[in-house]
Amino acid sequence: MTTKSREYLFSASVKAKAEQAAAARKDADRLACEAWNARMLGFRGPAPPSPAIGDALNAGYAYLEVKCLGCSTHQTVALDIVRRPKTTPVHELERYMRCKDCSAVRRYAFKRSQLIALRPSKITAGAPPSEMWPGERD
Ligand SMILES: [Zn+2]
Numbered sequence: 114m115t116t117k118s119r120e121y122l123f124s125a126s127v128k129a130k131a132e133q134a135a136a137a138r139k140d141a142d143r144l145a146c147e148a149w150n151a152r153m154l155g156f157r158g159p160a161p162p163s164p165a166i167g168d169a170l171n172a173g174y175a176y177l178e179v180k181c182l183g184c185s186t187h188q189t190v191a192l193d194i195v196r197r198p199k200t201t202p203v204h205e206l207e208r209y210m211r212c213k214d215c216s217a218v219r220r221y222a223f224k225r226s227q228l229i230a231l232r233p234s235k236i237t238a239g240a241p242p243s244e245m246w247p248g249e250r251d
Contacts, residue, residue: 142172160204167199174231182225183215187242
């Protein structure tokens with residue numbers, strides 16, 4: 114006499130629950146990124162608390178838009194190549210941002226920058242930098 118294996122009995126429900134959990138995590142990460150973006154674009158901060166790098170990547174936000182306070186250009190940083198643990202909150206990256214152009218002109222690492230928002234893509238002609246505030250130059 115044989116019985117049905119546990120694999121046969123439960124594997125479908127185990128798989129379904131795991132998929133539900135992954136979908137819920139992705140949803141939560143996306144909402145956290147949207148909430149942070151709304152706060153940064155609407156109120157310009159405060160940046161902390163912010164989603165973790167891994168959460169942003171999971172939600173499909175692969176880039177962080179940063180504005181250099183020296184030359185006021187908006188640039189994007191790819192979050193998947195940042196050499197920090199994936200649990201690092203996004204706002205902690207602010208102090209490591211340096212502008213290549215400003216550093217070349219000044220001959221020292223120019224680090225003053227402002228976090229703008231998380232983005233799913235780089236800045237291109239089709240996906241321009243995020244809205245600027247009225248009265249802001251350029
Ligand atoms: Zn600059």
